[in-house]
Amino acid sequence: MSEFSTELKRVFDENGIKIYPFAEGTGLDRTTLQRMNSGKKLPSRQFVKTVLDHLPISTSEREYLEYLFYIEKIGLKAYHRRCAVKDMMENFCELSKSMTESSYRRKIDFSIEPSEERKWITPILMEVDMIDTLRYMVIDAFNSMKEVHIYLNNFNHSFYIMQQLIQENSKSNKKVFCHQLVNLQRNIHSNLGDGGIRNVEVLKNAIPFLVAFKGEYDLRYSYGSVDENYLGSMIWPNYVISQSKVLLISSDEKSGLLIEDEEIASSYRKEVCRIQKDCKPLFSFVGRDNEVVSYLLRELSQKKFTYAFSQSVSIPELVYNEMVKRDFDGVEIIRSYLGSYNHVKTKNSEKLMTIHGMYGMKKFTQTGLLPGFYENYVGAYSKEARIRMIHDYANYIRESGNTYLLKEEPSSEETLIEFNLFDQNGVYICISHDQEYIACVYVEESETYDILVDYLHSLIDEEKVYSKEESANKFIEKCMNYMENQGG
Structure with missing residues (x-):
């Protein structure tokens, strides 16, 4: 049994x-x-x-x-893999436009002053000393260098480096560069294994850093086995390098060696840069606000996507039949976006699978204002128009034949997550808050694509979405309830 x-x-x-x-x-x-x-x-x-x-x-x-x-x-691996994606998405929900340089995950009340009494080589023998040393390296780099360059690989305590970089950068006008090499995992024989979880963890840690960090973040990746930190083993299990110091860290991250010598640091930097040349940037695109719309128009409209997930409805579909009845003069960005969407829609086949939620629909049904950046360009729709748009959208769900509505109501009416999967290896992830894009990235990495495809299918398998037949009717029902119960 x-x-x-x-x-x-x-x-x-x-x-x-x-x-x-x-x-x-x-x-x-x-x-x-x-x-x-x-x-x-x-x-x-x-x-x-x-x-x-x-x-x-x-x-x-x-x-x-x-x-x-x-x-x-x-299976155990598949279960943990899906939990990892869910955890990543919940982590993204915690991001907000108000996140500042000094509030990455938690407030930092730490400071350490460089000491002239430090030795040329200092053994690090305790975990608490390791954390202090990581922060010391960043503070020292800001105090002694015109430009700050920090090189590191991916390890658990690298979080403290990110924290200190954000905090020091908020107090300085210096140019700051963070160069990170991470080890991703290929899936063997088309089976999603432990590596997929590692890839998701990298995204979960990197995107919040992108939001809060105002410097240049160069994140590159290579592949290794599940049990071998390939990139780190070429130098040391884990490492942090500045212009004048090198910290070599053990695999358990509890001990290491701090070397304070510019020539040695230069040698290590050259080795890291040599490895870096063979590594591809993980993020093909990083953008915020209007940069995102421009990127969508310029790049993504030329690609074919097969999966789409959003906590919001498709706004272009919601407004498409009404746009001819509205005056869009002076809002060329809306015309361009809708035209781009129509191009993408026409280009995609019936194989496109879409899962979306009800984010923003409560506000729309009550006020007539569209969710997201559209509110900045388009005025409120009348109640009669809203009802037409709701029924038009329900017809779109029915006619698409492969669109599902999430059962779970949005936990926040401020933070929105969406991602599209393109051409077997492209992953576009966008997080917006209070109508503005705060973190958008495009990743060209097939293993990340595979694990997100698996997650979308798991939502259907685990009945987290309504069936194709139910989705249209539930959409109308929820919208009408918003209107009736909230005085829309």
């Missing part, structure tokens, strides 16, 4: 629940229930949900049973 079936049988036995009466009371198939409890067959997710809904168990017990079910259904 599987661990899921064993645990479920224990719950049945401890509560004196018999298969036949339980099946009759819940309307579930008795044979399927019996085979599930005996470990002979794993039923559908909906079947298991109904079983758990009728069991006298606590929330934690239910979560544990759901965890065991998913582990058996999709």
